[in-house]
Amino acid sequence: MLPAGSTIGILGGGQLGRMMAMSALQLGYKVIGFAPEGDNVAAEACGDFVTADWDDTAALSDFAARCDVVTWEFENVPLGTVAALPQTLLPCPARALEVAQDRLNEKAFAADHGGTPAPYARVDSAADFEAALTRIGTPGILKTARDGYDGKGQWRVRSSLEASGVHFPGVTCIYEGFVTYETEFSVILVRSISGDVRFWDSTANLHDGGMLTQSLLPAGDRVEAQVGEARALAAKIADALGYVGVLTLEFFATRDGPVFNEMAPRVHNSGHWTIEGAATSQFENHIRAICGLPLGGTATRFESIDMRNIVGDDALNAHAILAEPGEPHLHLYGKREAREGRKMGHVTRVGHALR
Structure with missing residues (x-):
């Protein structure tokens, strides 16, 4: 401690x-x-x-x-x-970074531990890309295997005709087939040095251009029906990595069960609501975990929660949000330049307190 x-x-x-x-x-x-x-x-x-x-x-x-x-x-x-x-x-082995930094590695790692990823193929050349299109089909998405986030380093391929306009970028990529899903959701856990694991409630996540825009609780019946299976995979992965701290796995909620999308060995944008909305935030519990302190409770404190990102120029007048109804909790990150597509802050609105 x-x-x-x-x-x-x-x-x-x-x-x-x-x-x-x-x-x-x-x-x-x-x-x-x-x-x-x-x-x-x-x-x-x-x-x-x-x-x-x-x-x-x-x-x-x-x-x-x-x-x-x-x-x-x-x-x-x-x-x-x-x-x-x-x-x-x-306190946390670097193996977690090694797995998460390569999309091919993380898909294989999740599958090895019982997860179901979307259909995917390794792409090292233009010929590989053509072969992946033939085997997996369209629609799909070509992503660089390393780096890139919030929609960067990604090219959507909606049809075979559109594929002719998407060119192999010259670095190792992954081609993934699209998954038909009702919503995306996150499983966020914290694991202590001794192996104690706790979960926060899973939010339904909305995206725009690959960037998270909104996280909502309750997440809906489909997510509630699948969160148990998703949590089991997340716990298995955390144990296999000897993970310490906050770990996030993202899933698609489909008719056939949760489909693994990606993992982030860190605190996560879809968990920002926990600052006001949970007994202990993801940030505090991460610090508790790496310092060997007892973990805090993760129970949700309100009947409903709506967390939205503030992006680009929307931050310039963000303080006006404080006059809006719904008890808004505003967080600005102090970034100097409000570029298009750049996360500048977030706002969390909570409903009635749970008793």
């Missing part, structure tokens, strides 16, 4: 790191961040922040010497960066 006053190191400088740091401060910890040059909004919530390249071994060594435990706020931290740190500082 890490005592108050100890130092938590966070790899990454985005809004997830910012909210993790705020929870760490609440629990009496110090926080040091580490990330390359950029709009590192997490720095505002950290006692110190190291701005250096991921492969700067001297900077990493100095960072590690000042930390009692280290975690990450996004899944694309280079594996070499994590390997350069003393492994005793990492």
